[in-house]
Amino acid sequence: MRRLVVLISVMCFASAQHHQALIDYLERRLLAIEDRISLWHEQAIRYASELRDLKQQMVSQLENLDKEKETLRVNLDSMGTRVDRVERELDYLETQNGAQPCVDVDDKLIEQQVTQVQEKQKTKYFKVTDCSDMISTIKAMKILKRVGGSKGMWTRDTGGGSGKVFIFNGTDKDTIFEFSTVQDFTRSQGLSESRQLKIPKTWTGTGHVVYNNHAYVITQADEAVTLVKYDLRNKSVADSVVFPVQDQVPVYNLSPETVMDLAVDEEGLWAIYATHQTEKHISLAKLDAISLTIEQTWDTNCPRENAEAAFVICGTLYVVYNTKQPGRSRVQCLFDINDTVSGDDAPLLYFPKRYGAHASLKYNPLERLLYAWDDGYQILYKLVMKKKLEV
Structure with missing residues (x-):
């Protein structure tokens, strides 16, 4: 225990x-x-x-x-x-x-120019008016709006008929947009607020004009260039003709959509074009605004290369040049049908800086303004004039 x-x-x-x-x-x-x-x-x-x-x-x-x-x-x-x-x-x-105008000089061209001068001395163009103005400077520009695509044309009725504004949006359309005034166009929210005019044929390029209540429209089919005269009041085709010049090529190297360019000045209606025969240089024709026939033609010394647009003032062709990568546009070549402006008198005119390249330039002789289309922007250029040196 x-x-x-x-x-x-x-x-x-x-x-x-x-x-x-x-x-x-x-x-x-x-x-x-x-x-x-x-x-x-x-x-x-x-x-x-x-x-x-x-x-x-x-x-x-x-x-x-x-x-x-x-x-x-x-x-x-x-x-x-x-x-x-x-x-x-x-x-x-x-x-x-100013620099000298661009001229591609060779023996053939010099011979051609001598022949032209001799022909002009024999028969000079009959002036409709006493207009003797030429551009001194491009004073200013005003950007009104931006509607439509990158290429197109806009203008007022250069004949003083209605004063309405017309918009050609694009290079292959068939609908013209109409505004009653420049103010209505500026205040609008876009082309949907305009009156629309549908023409029977699709236009080509941006070389159209509006003159005395008629739209002069360029169309092309099967290499044939047609000039259509469309009545803006009756909304119908008043006349149409195939331009009687063969083998046409785009008139401006930098604007290949424009096969021919129409212009209006104090003298009336003109056609600016080029062909395979004069492929390096631009040609000029005076047209009858009623019958659409050719009154007289001239082969100028103004190159197509690097050209983007042109216009006519008092019978003098002003060709505008640029670069393939758009830069500063400049008037670098002049051709006066009455030989009142020489190369020494032709200043090198630069446009104010812009967004891209001109798709079209339309001169209004009543306002002394250029209506320009630049990358979808609608622009007005104000011109300062001076008198030509009469010969």
Whole structure:
């Protein structure tokens, strides 16, 4: 019995020691966990402080960037103003120091020009008016609107019939858009507010004009170029003729859609064209606006290469040139049917900077304005005139 008591006592003592060791181990683990939690807490506080410092630095840097951005904007505005001023000065110098018109001179051309001069001395073109003006400078431009596609033509009735505005959108359409006035066109929300006139045939290019309540439209089929005279009041075709010139090619190298370009000036209706026989140079014809017959033709010395558009003022052809990558358009070649303007009298005229390249240029002799279509923008150019040197 006494042995049993001793055994039980020994077992109880051993169990008490085991429990004490377990408790000591747990206490040590808890202390280690508390130390780690304390360390994590200190690190979290430090990270939060660093984040606050970083945020303050970023806010300060953003404020500095905003200040630098405003300074850069002011400098760019100032630079833009200076560039515009320099460009205007260059335009002035270019008009004061005009270059010679582009002329591809060879023996055949010289012989041709001599023959033309001799023929003109025998029979000169009979002038309808006493107009003797030529362009001195292109003073300013006004962008009225942007409607339609990149290529097209717009104009007013150049004969003074109605004063309405007509829009030819695109190079192969059959619907003319009509507005009562320039103001109505400017205030409109687009072509949907216009009066629409559908013509029987699809036009070609941008060489059309409106003259004395008639639209003169160029069409092409099977290499035959047809001039259609459309009565805008009666909404019917008044006349149409095949242009009696064979083997026509696009008149402007940079505007291949325009196979022929019509123009109106103080003298009436003109046709600007080119053929395989005169492929390097542009030709000019005076048309009878009533019968559409050709009254007289001229082969000019103005190259087709790099030409983008042309117009006629007082019997003088002005050809506008550019580059394949659109830049500054310039009048670089003049041809006067009455020989009253020589190469020395022909200034190199630059147009104000624009968006791209002219798809069409139409002169209005009543307003002395050019109606231009430039990458979908409808633009007016104001012209300053001077007198030709009569010979």
